[in-house]
Amino acid sequence: MSAFETVIGLEVHLQLATRTKIFCGCPTLFGSSPNSQTCPVCLGLPGVLPVLNRRTLESGLKVALALNCRIQPALKFHRKNYFYPDLPKGFQISQYDLPLSFEGVLEVPAAAEAPAFAVRIHRAHLEEDAGKLVHKEGSRASLVDYNRAGIPLLEIVTEPDMRTPEEAYRCLQTLKHTLQYLDVSDCDMEKGSLRCDANISLRPAGAKELGVKTEIKNLNSFKHVRNALAYEIRRQQEALSSGGKVIQETRLWDDVKGVTLLMRSKEFAHDYRYFPEPDLVPFVLQSEEIQAVRRTLPELPPARTRRFMEQYGLSSYDAGRLTSEKQLADYFESAVQAGGVPKATANWIQGDLLAACRERNVEILDLKVPAAHLAQLVLLVEHQTVSSRMAKDLLKAMMKTGEAPEPLVKRLGMSQVTDSGTLQAAAQTVVQGNPKAVSDYRAGKRQAIKFLVGQLMARTKGQANPELAHRILESVLKEGA
Numbered sequence: 001m002s003a004f005e006t007v008i009g010l011e012v013h014l015q016l017a018t019r020t021k022i023f024c025g026c027p028t029l030f031g032s033s034p035n036s037q038t039c040p041v042c043l044g045l046p047g048v049l050p051v052l053n054r055r056t057l058e059s060g061l062k063v064a065l066a067l068n069c070r071i072q073p074a075l076k077f078h079r080k081n082y083f084y085p086d087l088p089k090g091f092q093i094s095q096y097d098l099p100l101s102f103e104g105v106l107e108v109p110a111a112a113e114a115p116a117f118a119v120r121i122h123r124a125h126l127e128e129d130a131g132k133l134v135h136k137e138g139s140r141a142s143l144v145d146y147n148r149a150g151i152p153l154l155e156i157v158t159e160p161d162m163r164t165p166e167e168a169y170r171c172l173q174t175l176k177h178t179l180q181y182l183d184v185s186d187c188d189m190e191k192g193s194l195r196c197d198a199n200i201s202l203r204p205a206g207a208k209e210l211g212v213k214t215e216i217k218n219l220n221s222f223k224h225v226r227n228a229l230a231y232e233i234r235r236q237q238e239a240l241s242s243g244g245k246v247i248q249e250t251r252l253w254d255d256v257k258g259v260t261l262l263m264r265s266k267e268f269a270h271d272y273r274y275f276p277e278p279d280l281v282p283f284v285l286q287s288e289e290i291q292a293v294r295r296t297l298p299e300l301p302p303a304r305t306r307r308f309m310e311q312y313g314l315s316s317y318d319a320g321r322l323t324s325e326k327q328l329a330d331y332f333e334s335a336v337q338a339g340g341v342p343k344a345t346a347n348w349i350q351g352d353l354l355a356a357c358r359e360r361n362v363e364i365l366d367l368k369v370p371a372a373h374l375a376q377l378v379l380l381v382e383h384q385t386v387s388s389r390m391a392k393d394l395l396k397a398m399m400k401t402g403e404a405p406e407p408l409v410k411r412l413g414m415s416q417v418t419d420s421g422t423l424q425a426a427a428q429t430v431v432q433g434n435p436k437a438v439s440d441y442r443a444g445k446r447q448a449i450k451f452l453v454g455q456l457m458a459r460t461k462g463q464a465n466p467e468l469a470h471r472i473l474e475s476v477l478k479e480g481a
């Protein structure tokens, strides 16, 4: 199995959320009735002229800068020629030899048991989306909807820097999180705003030269990407180790059957007969324009991670995890601003809150626990009003009702017993009622005190502060000895 090394590269198509299409003024709303958002330009009628949407260019630049890409000083569009019914012009306006940006890098932060790594970005260029074919089951005809034709896309191509499906998965996740910071797309894979193809090849371990690759399409979720790549590794391994070869081709992932299927033999760039788009003249991007876009960039995960470590004293793992997603990082900072102790707040988020998110398959903002409520909870534990054990139950109640923790503590009578007089009396009762454990303890079995602490906790309905209970029991045992 280890005779081969896997090489993976990704190609991501991102729909840029502009109000209008890339070369015309048609709206880009999702889910409108078919062909209601079209005009002669995006329908490719004769004699029409495309005009580049400035906002598209700005959004594309924003992503390119966030991915640490070099920006092309002179921009040029090309026609990529092919025939397909969803492409009314018979060509797609894209970029070829002078893409918007190139040579970037994406830093993928460390995961629980895997180190951080970097993926180089080969290029990111602008192009237009095609329309959509609708195949109705049972019908002999297919329908076409051109609403999507002309929606701006940014195609992001990575270098083949990933070695496992897991790395590809993490790269995509980091890319999506970075894009969400930029607010240039809803990044919704189900709506097709974020689409991914993967290139994969195998080569003998230690070889420099790349093997023959296949391209996998139809990957509608990150999970599909991981599963399809794992399948393709096995398929290529079998072919190569039995003396066969891998053919350069495009394959489709069938998630139901769990296999990749041949879609078409791979086309090459020259098949598309690229030539410069004569209706869009090449133009020079002024450095002031690039700088203006750079100034709109938010603080991105790598910088925010460093700041979280310095400002809040978090470990690099905690800081990296919290800043990976903008809403998580914002939530953490709001809770800290509301008084939450940073380290404890980080622990609650990464522990119970994210576990609840996974369990319910929702985002943290859907949990009915506003950041201010979490801050209150952290403080209740900090001030020993409730024990950490009780706080877990309190959080569950908060998620159920959406109530703030302080009134809930009162309503549910949850306050921790920290009054030593009350505990002293209870401890004496426990000691009198459990002579066996007491004599064990006095005979040197120090462990026996755990049983007595348990009894004391039970007597106080779990509301005793466990440390205090332990201390008081020790002193009662000493007195009676």
Ligand SMILES: [Zn+2]
Pocket (backbone or CB within 6 Å): 021, 024, 025, 026, 037, 038, 039, 040, 041, 042, 043, 150
């Ligand atoms: Zn249009």
